[in-house]
Ligand code: ATP
């Protein structure tokens with residue numbers, strides 16, 4: 001039996017190289033060895049305000065990008081979270097087994113609360129319970145995510161353990177899988193904050209569908225420092241971030257990269273990096289154009305994904321309801 005991988009991605013904003021290097025790339029690489037399930041988490045997206053038509057089109061855009069990046073719908077299951085009501089149903093039940101104190105410790109929520117104050121929705125607070133439901137519905141073994149999601153996967157384990165200790169072995173405990181390098185790609189304009197879809201600044205993130213000249217301009221404007229040496233030094237976040245992106249796109253070792261730029265300046269590094277990103281994203285961008293030329297194709301992948309996955313979720317829900325005494 002292959003181990004099951006489950007991960008989710010929000011259909012909001014523009015998918016960027018942080019999402020790609022920390023998550024999507026690894027999902028593609030492991031899909032032959034692992035039973036892979038990828039969910040477009042539209043119910044998570046509405047925890048913050050979304051425009052109806054934009055959300056609808058973003059769901060197709062993310063699906064297209066996943067396939068263009070190499071997710072093969074014959075090997076992996078791709079589906080939309082809201083197509084399967086078991087996610088919200090289990091989330092409610094898990095809510096009732098999650099102490100407020102555990103939820104209040106979630107750092108992502110605390111950060112968003114600081115930004116949005118009382119505008120913040122109850123859904124955003126409760127977001128990790130829905131994420132726990134996503135994962136636990138499918139007896140997931142491994143959850144490959146970026147560093148920012150680690151705490152949510154750990155909470156999922158705690159909720160599962162609590163439920164199991166009350167009702168006996170029910171949920172499998174999932175393991176987060178965080179890449180050793182690139183688990184937290186930083187913003188190009190501010191290398192002390194995570195590259196984020198929700199960040200408005202035009203020089204902040206490199207998006208997978210950015211035109212070549214936009215990519216070049218963003219890399220050339222990236223914030224660095226006033227030193228000269230090109231070295232992997234975490235205390236110099238701007239240059240470190242660019243070098244990590246270089247490392248991940250080229251697959252070269254750190255000593256080789258440092259040797260390559262030994263007597264060169266930041267401009268050389270930036271120019272070379274920009275071309276590497278442009279060349280790396282070009283095949284993905286042209287596959288995306290091909291895939292989206294036929295809009296019915298993406299919908300057929302998503303419909304097929306939901307029907308493949310639904311029986312697994314229903315099985316879990318039957319067991320959970322039985323144990324809790326519902327119905
Ligand atoms: P964002 O902050 O960019 O809006 P997100 O974290 O809210 O994104 P998703 O788009 O659903 O939400 O994330 C998809 C995957 O990308 C997750 O596994 C997440 O951990 C990862 N990820 C998001 N941003 C980064 C980043 N800057 N560096 C590494 N991984 C990231």
Ligand code: LTN
Pocket residue numbers: 006007008009010041044130131134135143145149152
């Ligand atoms: N919360 C995640 C997206 C997400 C997810 C999941 C990831 C929702 N459900 C289940 C892994 C497993 C995020 O914002 N990146």
